[in-house]
Amino acid sequence: MSTAKISARDVMVHYGDNCALKDVNVEIEDKTVTAFIGPSGCGKSTFLRCLNRMNDTIDGCRVAGAITLDGEDIYDKRVDPVQLRAKVGMVFQKPNPFPKSIYDNVAYGPRIHGLARTKAELDEIVEQSLRRAALWTEAKDRLHTPGTGLSGGQQQRLCIARAVATRPEVLLMDEPCSALDPIATAQIEELIDELRQNFSVVIVTHSMQQAARVSQKTAFFHLGNLVEYNETGKIFTNPQDPRTESYITGRIG
């Protein structure tokens, strides 16, 4: 498939002797929101972290198989994970802003990657990123106050702004709303829909309603297997695999 942004072939992940993920084959499309759903411990977060090699930082974690981004193998020896992570940004489960000002939080990525040559350019990137994360109107008058002083939902949007500031092509989100209240969740979900215009978004979620609301494609993981991957509508209305059906109807998980 030519529109595939990321494609995974026979991906296996081991933590020490434990097999966390078996034979995952998936094609993630550009400018699409792809949701990974499944019960806890099914491997969906593990797979997400394979996509920007965050698993490299975990001791004893081995990844086999091939994952390509725009046709290039990201586990190739010549690939520096640092460069990869600038292309594949990540937002984590718990909002984790740096204990610095809002401005410095967003400007950190562009600074270390040298994306701005002047202060004005950096200001521009910060403003644009905060606008994309729907935080600009709330934050513009307090750019130099600590990011940790924001509310939980605002902090998570700040983390999204920080991730988009490095101009990634793919944005990975690991349960970005699980620590937020319903109103903040709704704001983030709206934001994800807008982000789709510029990025390919991959979101791990525990909430099936959320997957149904925000994604175009959904992958269902169970016990380390990718059970089913299809259009979101089809997964929720006409699942092919009995395990998927059991999960979305609430019988397992």
Next chain:
Amino acid sequence: MSTSLLDQSSRTRKRNASERRFVRLGLGAIFLSLGFLAMLLIAIAGNGYGAFTQTRIDVAMTWDAESIAKAEKSIVKTAKYNGMIAKALRGQMEAAGIDPQMKDKELLQLVSSSAGAQLRDFVTATDATKGQFDFLASSRVDGYLKGRVTRASLAEDKNLSPAHLDLVDAMRAAGMVERRFNLDFIFGGDASESRPEAAGLGVSMVGSFYMVLVVLGCALPVGVAAAIYLQEFAPKNRLTDLIEVNIANLAAVPSIVFGILGLAVFIQFAHLPQSAPLVGGLVLTLMTLPRIIIPARAALGAVPPSIREAALGVGASKSQAVFHHVLPLSMPGILTGVIIGMAQALGETAPLLLIGMVGYIASNHPDGLISGFTDPNSAMPAQIYEWAKRADPAYIERAWGGIILLLAFLMAMNFVAIVLRRKFERRW
């Protein structure tokens, strides 16, 4: 059948009683330790404050070039100068209506034996022919004013007689003898066994200062770098585990072992100068390293992993994540560890025994930076130890006084640690 909530069951009573017992035991332990601390502080302050004042005898002296030339030609120069002091002292007493009724030699027992040298230093450096001096009184006269020496205790003492004390009383009434604040104790150097009144902590304080500089210069960068490497970069394998275990063990090695290591390596093998603050500092560096590495690693480990993930997630390299985010966040903890390690080094005596920094080291203030590191010197705790083992009770007072100064430095360092910690924490 249900029981009333208003009645306590026997099980509840037992539980509450055991909780009360524990609280009382805890309070008791705290009050006991506070009581001992208070006793210690009172003892130190009570025994040591005397060292900060010293009895001085005011003498107005006149001399002429002829008598100076004569004294300088003599083999026993200070004896001639002492004679001049005795003459002036006698004249001054008679003018005040006091009859000394003793020979010059006995009269001079009132004054410190350093007085002659003090007069000579002044006279040979000036063209003046008169001057006002405040000579140190001898340690027994000083002890009399401080209540340490009594007429009864002088019965078996050849250095002073009860007649001297009557004379001192008369001189005090005439305003010639007075207890004054003793700056020389804080800034002066050590003195020989027979002149406790002239001994000061200043030179050994300078020795301690240079040693702490060496420790700061060596242990801080090496210790923090080692901690960062071990905590953030080292691969998790057996070699790393072995290194970790050894660092933990090194922290528990008795400090005298580091002393003998320093003697073997720095002095016998590397031929660095003996008794020098440079060597002392290097030995204390070895001792301080594990005590810096362990708390620094704990401080680095206390930074939440989410911060590292956040930095790696936006494409920071590992070292960028560490130096931009983890290290600044752990700085208060690291600094506290470093300063407490330095304070321990400042108070350490045992390793200095073996590299020759304990004993009567008759040195003056170093001339410059290099000689500060390489000239023989002592250190504050070593000087205190040296004083405490000398025979003259006047030295015991000085040992306590030295402890007051040492504690003041340690408290100042801990205070700095607290201030730095506050400052760095507020930055975020």
